[in-house]
Amino acid sequence: MHGGWLSYTILAVALLFSAFPFYWTIVAASRSNADLAKVPPSLLPGPHLIENFDAVLEQADIGLALLNSLIVAGSITVGTVLCCTLAGFAFAKLRFRGRGALLALTIGTMMIPPQLGVIPLFMLIAELQWVNQLQSVILPGLVSAFGVFFMRQYLVQSLPDELIEAARVDGASTARIFWSVVVPIARPGMAVLGMLTFMAAWNDFFWPIIALSSQNPTVQVALRQLGGGYVHDQSVIMAGTLLGTLPVLLVFGVLGRQIVGGIMQGAVKG
Numbered sequence: 001m002h003g004g005w006l007s008y009t010i011l012a013v014a015l016l017f018s019a020f021p022f023y024w025t026i027v028a029a030s031r032s033n034a035d036l037a038k039v040p041p042s043l044l045p046g047p048h049l050i051e052n053f054d055a056v057l058e059q060a061d062i063g064l065a066l067l068n069s070l071i072v073a074g075s076i077t078v079g080t081v082l083c084c085t086l087a088g089f090a091f092a093k094l095r096f097r098g099r100g101a102l103l104a105l106t107i108g109t110m111m112i113p114p115q116l117g118v119i120p121l122f123m124l125i126a127e128l129q130w131v132n133q134l135q136s137v138i139l140p141g142l143v144s145a146f147g148v149f150f151m152r153q154y155l156v157q158s159l160p161d162e163l164i165e166a167a168r169v170d171g172a173s174t175a176r177i178f179w180s181v182v183v184p185i186a187r188p189g190m191a192v193l194g195m196l197t198f199m200a201a202w203n204d205f206f207w208p209i210i211a212l213s214s215q216n217p218t219v220q221v222a223l224r225q226l227g228g229g230y231v232h233d234q235s236v237i238m239a240g241t242l243l244g245t246l247p248v249l250l251v252f253g254v255l256g257r258q259i260v261g262g263i264m265q266g267a268v269k270g
Helices: 004-029 049-059 062-093 099-111 114-127 135-141 145-158 161-169 174-203 206-211 219-223 234-269
Strands: none
Touching: 004 234, 049 062, 049 234, 062 099, 062 135, 062 145, 062 174, 062 219, 062 234, 099 145, 114 206, 135 206, 145 174, 161 174, 174 219, 174 234, 206 219, 219 234
16 A cells, blocks of 8 residues: 555656646746746746736636636536447447447547538538537537447446346336446446546637637637737736636546546445
8 A cells, every 4th residue: 555755756756747837827827927038937926816817807708708618518518428428338238230330430430530520510500500609619519439439438347237137127228227227337437528528628729719709709719819919918828727727627626536436436346
């Protein structure tokens, strides 16, 4: 149970390198642009954090952007976790014609660059009159091939066939088996997929900048409006980045306990 001083030293160095970018974001967000231009720059937080936050609120509608990103990322996360768990359960434990071909087709879509689908996808949302509306960003991300494959692999390893057979002997339908047997077992995997999906949806910039405008932005779209001018105000940009990062840290803190709990539960059962 004890790794020794070498292991703890390596972990401490890795933690230092991992946490320093976030710490530097806090430092830069609390300093002025002139302070950041000094050589060497100060490594301690400054007194301008509230001032820079006020500048962020003046230059961009960050409140609307945070709300839009929360709606978009939350909807995509819920839809992806639910749909991918259903599909993963079907591919892992149900027997139906064409299962192997459908799974291969699903995995094959991961090899297609998403940039190739931008033009036809934009033509579709324009035809539906969804441009600059949140559903144009939400609906294309409700299911992911990676999520289906991830949940399928997780359920193959963690869901015994005997549990499903016992539930069928008791007269449970497939839907009842999914909600009463599959979901409790798949909860750690769903937490991991939910965290990854939320982070990807929250940080997505490529498709929202095409489908949305500065009047109805997500956080990443709103951040590009900050610090404009002949000389970019890096302190204001960092303050906006800090505001956009806090919800992700909150989600990680909530779902991280589920992830660690699931890992420890699996280790005990093993």
